[in-house]
Amino acid sequence: MRYGLKVVALGGGRGLHASLSALRLLTDEVTAVVTVADDGGSSGRLRRELGLLPPGDLRKALAALSGAGGSTWAPLFEHRFGGTGALAGHAIGNLVLAGLLEVLDDPVAALDEAARLLDVRGRVLPMCTEPLDIEADVVGLDEDVAAVRRIRGQVAVATTPGQVRRIRLHPAGEPDAAPAACPEAVKAVREADVVLLGPGSWFTSVLPHLLVPELHEAVVETAATRVVVLNLVPQPGETSGFSPERHLQVLCEHAPRLRVDAVIADADSVSIPDRLRRAAGALGARTWLDRVAAKGAPERHDPSALADSLRRALAEVRGT
Incomplete structure (x- = not known):
């Protein structure tokens, strides 16, 4: 069954490819808003x-x-x-x-x-019409494990052996300037029926969209159904040791006003479902635990399985 829903997927890299591959099984009206x-x-x-x-x-x-x-x-x-x-x-x-x-x-x-x-x-x-630089506050890189170091660059942030605490974005070469959103991306989010965040590299592909002021406001204020799809496994370096619920807590820390309608996670990747449900509930969301990993590749989403999970979640949340 295909829907006529207008869906906007926010992300980058392989995670966004996974969500788009699933969404195209549900609707032709998909807009990808991509990190830069x-x-x-x-x-x-x-x-x-x-x-x-x-x-x-x-x-x-x-x-x-x-x-x-x-x-x-x-x-x-x-x-x-x-x-x-x-x-x-x-x-x-x-x-x-x-x-x-x-x-x-x-x-x-x-x-x-x-x-x-x-x-x-x-x-x-x-996401923006000019290239951006990303920097992160990271702990665990020094003898004093609480000492904070600033790491610059997407690759460096994604591969740091420390723990990322917070990220910032700015236009390339302008550390004191705020990034300006692509107007068409903002318009797409505001007019969407569904907005999807994740899966993907949490700090370098998913959260950056919420650090662009106009795009942040659009995601917070849109009347669309907001869905978060969690990663199957922690990403070495960037989210090493993160539980599924920790991903949601970090999301809330970067966008305290964000409300979410549904959280989708792989049933085999969630060791304590009640903790995830509580974290999702703090964002206003219901949780769907389904088997959405590809057979033989537990780190990759299966597009058909993810599409089925999205279909069920949207049907219940939207009452269709």
Whole structure:
């Protein structure tokens, strides 16, 4: 059964790819709002060399929503060059997006053009139209385990051996400025029927959306049903040792006014369900515990299983 719901998914990387793969089984009206703070790999190289938005997470979102008409282009977008030359490690889609960003000089227009090329069902938008820098307060890196150190850069934050306590965002090279949201992304959130947060790297893909003031207000104020999908396993470095309920507590710490309608978690990943239900209840949410992990890959969501869980949760929360 497919719905005519307008759904906005917030995130980045593999987590957003998982949620988009599930959502496209439910509706064609999906908008992905993607983080733009990546500074590693092919994306980081293109960002540093050309001063453009890092294209990698945007590319993954486009690939997740590509339709049958993009059967040739979608796998080509994901192909990476081998060897040891200047192109080694670059995904073709990253280069195409970089070219579109330079030629059109408009990130939204560039992504819409790439979406036509890939026959995307839905839309992909950047969280902001300029690249961002992320920094985090981290403890556990010194002999004094309570000492706080500031770690800068998405890759450094995602891989720190310490415990991340809080993150901040700012435009690249402007540490005292607040990031400006992509207007189309704000509009999509405010007009959505459903807004989805997670799964994904909690501090570097999910929470950043709540640190962009206009986007934060849109997520808090929207009349949409708000759903949080929790990760299957803690991410080494970034959320090592985090329980499922700790993810929700951190979410609340970064967005105290945020209310949530539903929390979806994998039944096999939650050791103490009552604790998770209490943490979800503090956000105003009901909890759905389903088996949503892929068979043989407990760290990956199964799109069909996640779609079924979302369908049940939305039907009950929305009374449809």
